[in-house]
Amino acid sequence: MATVLIGNSYVTAWEISPGVAKALDRATSYLVAGHFFDPRFKRKIWDGREHLMQKLLDPGSYRLPVGLIDVVRKILREHDVPVTYGIAKAQAKPPKLDLPWQGPELRGYQREAVAAFMDPKRTQSLSRGILDMPIRSGKTLTAAAVAHELGTTTIFLVPSQLLLEQTAKAFRKALKTDVGIIGKGIWDPKGVTIASVQMLVARRGKSIFTAKPEYRALAGKFGLVIFDELHHLTGPVWHKVILDIDARYRLGLSATVFLEDNHEIERGVIWLKACTGDVVYKVSASRLVGEGHLLRPDVRLHRVTEPDLSDWKDWSQALKDRGIYMNGGRNQLITDLVVEHVGLGRRTLVVSKSLKQVASLVTRIKAAGIECKSMTGSTPGPQRQKLIAKFIAGDLLVIVGTVFGEGVDIPECEAVINADGGRDKKATVQRMRCLTPSPGKKGAYVDDFMDSTNPYLARHSLERLKVYREEPAFKVRMIPART
Incomplete structure (x- = not known):
């Protein structure tokens, strides 16, 4: 009979047969995103999985993080393993x-x-x-x-x-x-x-x-x-x-x-x-929109078709630089969207992970006659606070930066432009910093892009589109490419 002791941090199991141990390991290991880029996976010395079960010294004994207790129970039931469960004294x-x-x-x-x-x-x-x-x-x-x-x-x-x-x-x-x-x-x-x-x-x-x-x-x-x-x-x-x-x-x-x-x-x-x-x-965010706790965002995805990068068959940083970060036409479109929002009096955040793109956009936006500042990981804390205070007061309408993820609380923000692209769902969600109601705020506006210049970039855009469309309360529109 197996014994499972549930502690505060770990679950420890004894008298586990090799076959059941193999099933437990499979059920408590997960394919890691991007594993196929790892040299260890390419050399076939790693299976691309994060294995959370640890074998202990005693034969047939294993330890797993406590959050996996339900998985352990499920596998033991499926294999008809008689088991006694106990609670560690430490958590009583x-x-x-x-x-x-x-x-x-x-x-x-x-x-x-x-x-x-x-x-x-x-x-x-x-x-x-x-x-x-x-x-x-x-x-x-x-x-x-x-x-x-x-x-x-x-x-x-x-x-x-x-x-x-x-x-x-x-x-x-x-x-x-x-x-x-x-x-x-x-x-x-x-x-x-x-x-x-x-x-x-x-x-x-x-x-x-x-x-x-x-x-x-x-x-x-x-x-x-x-x-x-x-x-x-x-x-x-x-x-x-x-x-x-x-x-x-x-x-x-x-x-x-x-x-x-x-x-x-x-x-x-x-x-x-x-x-x-x-x-x-x-x-869901849609429920909070329906109850008035969040604003309904107007999400626009602008199609980008130039330059034609369809012959780039492999993913690389150079492809992202050409298609996203240093794409002159795309960055000019972002600049024009900033001009549009500022013309309507909207405080606007432009989000990117690329310092090169941040610098390029700041130069373009200033050339359009609009005051803007950059905020990146190297911006000192006191300076960040001053920039945010000016933004909240309406004395600065545009900030371009890399640090607008979790923890940035600016309810006064009305428009966000996701300049970065990518397929990261969490980043897509975290960048929507404009949904909070605030006195005098008339709406929430999100601009993103349908990057059709390359199959990789197009798939990434579709992943972001899926995130937006999963919320029924969001207004999502596709904007044709410029001619």
């Missing part, structure tokens, strides 16, 4: 902490999200899961409400310094308690702590056994760990930080979880599922 009594609520009344969907996570019927998931909620839906406030309901010590992990400040401010407003900070050179943990995952990674090092003493002391202090959009981070260590934290409750927040992509999944999404389990609540 999470630390208690009184967290009085002083925040605003939750919206209906936020209450539903809290109830879904707290649902006692989800015994198999053991109070773990992901809340899949659109941008500007109040995910942080919802997470604070979960902490209030659980009444336990809480650590909230964020992927950026900007989110560190915003999240701490939101928690102080919602909960009547001191909020500790780990980040920006500060190490001040409290019963409720907002922490930069980068600082935790730095204090952890390669292993928890060689980590700084303050990091090791932190790992067992919390009953609830929350993380917001961490799966967008690159690097192999952030998920180890999450699993180091021995929290009974594990809550993931995201507006861009695409677990249905069964063929290839980004490594970050794989680990998000492994650390928390599946999505337990999802609310």
Whole structure:
């Protein structure tokens, strides 16, 4: 008979036969997006999959991240394996902490999200899961409400310094308690702590056994760990930080979880599922539009047909440079769209990942007689804040940059131009920073492109079009190519 022990961070299984172990490994490994570009895959020394099951020293014993417990149960049932399940002592009594609520009344969907996570019927998931909620839906406030309901010590992990400040401010407003900070050179943990995952990674090092003493002391202090959009981070260590934290409750927040992509999944999404389990609540942007919490965006996809790159058969950075970033006709179209929006008084963000394209667009927009500024990863924090303040005040109507993903909160933005292209669903969603209602704001406008210059670029455009059309409330229009 097999034995499965469910801990706070890991599931450990004993007496697993080789055949069942093979099935478990297959069910808990996932094709990594872009694996076919990896030299190890090309040399056939890696199968392109992220394997989450770890073989232990005892024969027939294995360990997996706790978010995969439902997968383990399913495989054992399918193979008719008699099994005894047990709960590790470590998770029996999470630390208690009184967290009085002083925040605003939750919206209906936020209450539903809290109830879904707290649902006692989800015994198999053991109070773990992901809340899949659109941008500007109040995910942080919802997470604070979960902490209030659980009444336990809480650590909230964020992927950026900007989110560190915003999240701490939101928690102080919602909960009547001191909020500790780990980040920006500060190490001040409290019963409720907002922490930069980068600082935790730095204090952890390669292993928890060689980590700084303050990091090791932190790992067992919390009953609830929350993380917001961490799966967008690159690097192999952030998920180890999450699993180091021995929290009974594990809550993931995201507006861009695409677990249905069964063929290839980004490594970050794989680990998000492994650390928390599946999505337990999802609310659509269309519902929020219908209830008046978000604006209905007017999405236009402008067809681009020049230059003809149909003879480029292989994907390369040079192809993206020619077809997207340094495509003179396309960049002029973007400039003309900026002129159109500014002429209507709309504050406009132009988003790209290419510094070369940012520089080119700034030059073109200024040549059109419009003041604009660039904002990139190298722009110092104080300067970013000044630019955003001018943008909000209406003294600067255009910012072109690379840093308008998660954590950028500018409700006054009315128009977004996605200059970057690409097939990344999460980036397509995160760039729609103009959906939040704001006093005096008349609408939300998104410009994107149907890049028909090359089959690769065309497929990428169709992926973005699919994202927009998945929301019934979005107005989506195709604009013919210029003649």
